[in-house]
Amino acid sequence: MSADIAVLGAGMHPWGKWGRSFVEYGRAAARTALADAGLEWSDVRSIVGADTVRSGYPGYVAGATFAQALGWQGARVTSVYAACASGAQAIGAARAQILAGLADVVLVVGADAAPKGFFAPAGGDRPDDPDWLRFRVLGATNPAYFGLYARRRMAVYGDTLEDFAQVKVKNAAAGALNPLARYRKPVTAEEVADSAVVADPLRLLDICATSDGGAALVLSSMDFARSRGVADPVRIRAVSTVTPTYPRTVLDLPDIATDSVTAVRPAPGSFRASIARAAYEEAGLGPGDLSLAEVYDLSTALELEWYEDIGLCAEGEGAKLVREGATALGGRVPVNTSGGLASFGEAVPAQAIAQVCELTWQLRGTAGDRQVPGARAGITANQGLFGHGSAVVAVR
Amino acid sequence: MERTRTPVVSGWFTEDGPDGAGFRLLGTRCSACAAVFFPREDAYCRNPHCPGDGLLAEVPLSPRGRVWSYTDGRYRPPAPYVSDPEAPWEPYTLVAVELEAEGMVVLGQTVPGVTVADLAVGAEVEVVGGVLNEDPDTGTVWTTWRFRPTGGSA
Numbered sequence: 001m002s003a004d005i006a007v008l009g010a011g012m013h014p015w016g017k018w019g020r021s022f023v024e025y026g027r028a029a030a031r032t033a034l035a036d037a038g039l040e041w042s043d044v045r046s047i048v049g050a051d052t053v054r055s056g057y058p059g060y061v062a063g064a065t066f067a068q069a070l071g072w073q074g075a076r077v078t079s080v081y082a083a084c085a086s087g088a089q090a091i092g093a094a095r096a097q098i099l100a101g102l103a104d105v106v107l108v109v110g111a112d113a114a115p116k117g118f119f120a121p122a123g124g125d126r127p128d129d130p131d132w133l134r135f136r137v138l139g140a141t142n143p144a145y146f147g148l149y150a151r152r153r154m155a156v157y158g159d160t161l162e163d164f165a166q167v168k169v170k171n172a173a174a175g176a177l178n179p180l181a182r183y184r185k186p187v188t189a190e191e192v193a194d195s196a197v198v199a200d201p202l203r204l205l206d207i208c209a210t211s212d213g214g215a216a217l218v219l220s221s222m223d224f225a226r227s228r229g230v231a232d233p234v235r236i237r238a239v240s241t242v243t244p245t246y247p248r249t250v251l252d253l254p255d256i257a258t259d260s261v262t263a264v265r266p267a268p269g270s271f272r273a274s275i276a277r278a279a280y281e282e283a284g285l286g287p288g289d290l291s292l293a294e295v296y297d298l299s300t301a302l303e304l305e306w307y308e309d310i311g312l313c314a315e316g317e318g319a320k321l322v323r324e325g326a327t328a329l330g331g332r333v334p335v336n337t338s339g340g341l342a343s344f345g346e347a348v349p350a351q352a353i354a355q356v357c358e359l360t361w362q363l364r365g366t367a368g369d370r371q372v373p374g375a376r377a378g379i380t381a382n383q384g385l386f387g388h389g390s391a392v393v394a395v396r
Numbered sequence: 397m398e399r400t401r402t403p404v405v406s407g408w409f410t411e412d413g414p415d416g417a418g419f420r421l422l423g424t425r426c427s428a429c430a431a432v433f434f435p436r437e438d439a440y441c442r443n444p445h446c447p448g449d450g451l452l453a454e455v456p457l458s459p460r461g462r463v464w465s466y467t468d469g470r471y472r473p474p475a476p477y478v479s480d481p482e483a484p485w486e487p488y489t490l491v492a493v494e495l496e497a498e499g500m501v502v503l504g505q506t507v508p509g510v511t512v513a514d515l516a517v518g519a520e521v522e523v524v525g526g527v528l529n530e531d532p533d534t535g536t537v538w539t540t541w542r543f544r545p546t547g548g549s550a
Contacts, residue, residue, distance in 0.1 A: 132476060133405065135475070139469055147467030151466055247443075249500075249501065262425075
């Protein structure tokens with residue numbers, strides 16, 4: 001078990017399609033988080049940026065880009081790219097610096113300005129790039145993979161389209177209570193069923209949109225927090241960033257094929273489950289201790305899989321949890337109290353940071369109408385291209 | 397213009413027969429540990445338990461497998477997928493197939509005309525050759541692999 005770090009500040013730029021630069025969203029989120037922490041930017045000796053590859057060269061060096069936008073002041077700088085896990089790895093880098101004594105207080109920022117419609121691979125003729133090849137050879141978009149997982153769940157566990165729709169209904173209800181979310185209208189199961197099929201069996205309202213957005217955290221050592229008069233901050237107790245185990249047998253983005261099982265038998269358990277397991281081990285707690293969770297609901301069906309992977313229920317029982325209302329606000333362990341990606345959309349480098357913002361507000365008891373009463377511990381879970389997986393555990 | 401058949405990616409499949417007969421996906425197999433790779437891995441074995449010093453030799457993959465899952469694309473995917481923006485969008489069907497001998501899951505489009513209604517998890521399919529698209533400017537016919545139900549049940 002490792003030492004805690006403190007969350008002194010959390011901030012976001014509201015998500016949506018605003019048509020501005022990712023730098024503006026990141027700067028706004030950073031300034032909000034600094035104000036929340038009661039710190040000046042000049043008090044911060046290290047900044048970590050979660051990178052975006054869609055926003056040109058400044059996006060590749062997001063740490064320095066945000067530092068410039070806030071005003072050069074000589075801070076240590078780090079930039080992190082790990083696709084959807086970028087934000088979590090940025091938090092991991094900041095935490096390592098704090099625990100190693102390299103910095104007392106670190107600003108973590110992620111922001112994106114996403115295109116409309118499907119995400120596409122980097123441009124040019126790139127036959128050595130698996131992400132380019134899956135589009136060129138197969139037309140396999142991200143929702144195509146979500147559709148494969150959804151159909152597999154229906155065949156193996158008996159999940160239904162109605163189960164998937166219930167996830168959207170639940171998350172939209174939570175998002176309606178979140179002023180930072182892009183979509184703030186309740187959604188009915190009928191509206192999900194009536195929306196167009198994108199990748200069978202998933203409908204438009206089963207799949208998260210692409211969005212602009214930004215999120216930031218001010219993290220510090222526990223000593224620094226105490227020195228600023230913060231005796232009982234929200235604490236980050238674990239950040240897992242793990243890779244799969246060979247042979248990987250689930251087709252994941254941007255794979256065209258999985259590993260063969262001719263040399264090594266696959267180990268039991270899924271890669272996604274190993275992400276949460278590593279975080280629980282590091283934090284010294286388990287799923288039974290959770291007050292809430294934030295997971296990557298890239299599709300409604302995928303959220304059900306996360307219930308199983310973070311240990312809220314046994315394999316194949318995810319749909320039962322949503323049917324019972326266990327994961328809704330007011331349920332036994334609410335999931336995606338923020339409204340999730342269903343209500344925010346994807347702003348890739350920001351979303352894993354935004355998950356921790358939500359945990360922070362919930363654990364402080366300041367989440368307003370979507371507050372989970374007496375929240376004491378929460379986990380986030382996310383997954384990026386090419387075998388990145390991350391989870392963060394925060395406690396109060 | 398003379399039309400030239402060219403694999404969309406070279407070395408991933410055979411091109412036996414214009415009708416797709418004898419068509420096979422090609423992978424590589426490590427001589428030291430028996431791990432099989434598709435798409436082919438020619439540089440190094442990726443099995444962390446491999447004793448090493450093996451050679452990666454080209455190997456044809458199982459011609460048949462069972463459906464792991466399937467879906468379709470009801471909206472036009474972005475480039476580099478090639479489609480005529482003037483023509484109405486025709487959805488493609490994607491199927492993930494667990495190959496018989498290798499136990500690996502390979503993603504591919506089905507042969508034209510097969511929709512999600514024709515598929516079921518566990519059903520048997522076979523791999524055949526097919527055409528991905530044609531480039532009228534160069535006369536290139538880009539060939540690929542396709543999966544076709546055999547009629548074998550789950």
